[in-house]
Amino acid sequence: MKVKVGNNVYDGEIEPVMVILSSGEREQIANMAPEATKYCMYPATEDWIKDDYAKIKAWMQDGEEEGEVIYEKYEHHGAMVWVRTDLKGLHRQHCLCFAPCAKFKPGQDDNCLLAQENYEMCVRHNMTLPVWECPEFIAAMSQ
Numbered sequence: 689m690k691v692k693v694g695n696n697v698y699d700g701e702i703e704p705v706m707v708i709l710s711s712g713e714r715e716q717i718a719n720m721a722p723e724a725t726k727y728c729m730y731p732a733t734e735d736w737i738k739d740d741y742a743k744i745k746a747w748m749q750d751g752e753e754e755g756e757v758i759y760e761k762y763e764h765h766g767a768m769v770w771v772r773t774d775l776k777g778l779h780r781q782h783c784l785c786f787a788p789c790a791k792f793k794p795g796q797d798d799n800c801l802l803a804q805e806n807y808e809m810c811v812r813h814n815m816t817l818p819v820w821e822c823p824e825f826i827a828a829m830s831q
């Protein structure tokens with residue numbers, strides 16, 4: 689089970705999540721259409737319900753609507769970290785080091801100093817920092 693709060697999605701397989709239901713809400717869920725998988729509560733303000741509930745309907749699309757950004761928390765190398773759901777696990781596809789760069793030799797003594805520093809900072813702070821631009825890049829194919 690996942691719970692979406694604002695623009696963050698919490699996955700019960702990663703960390704405990706709970707919804708606390710009133711008896712009326714339990715009854716509403718029991719009467720949901722068999723194919724329905726989402727149950728939502730939102731403030732009954734004009735902002736959410738105008739234009740035939742357009743804003744809350746879009747929010748419930750759970751990132752399926754173009755342009756909506758969803759974030760989630762998951763365990764990565766032993767630490768709980770936040771990530772954009774649509775970019776989770778994709779850092780190597782966007783990192784110049786993994787292009788590959790001829791200087792990128794992870795785990796070796798002659799690894800690129802810039803890449804090594806980047807790696808050590810990632811380990812120190814539980815971050816993932818793909819190299820987007822680099823003045824030292826050499827495409828491995830050009831060697």
Ligand code: SF4
Nearest residue numbers: 785789792800822824
């Ligand atoms: S030179 Fe730049 S792109 Fe190449 S391995 Fe080092 S940091 Fe990565």
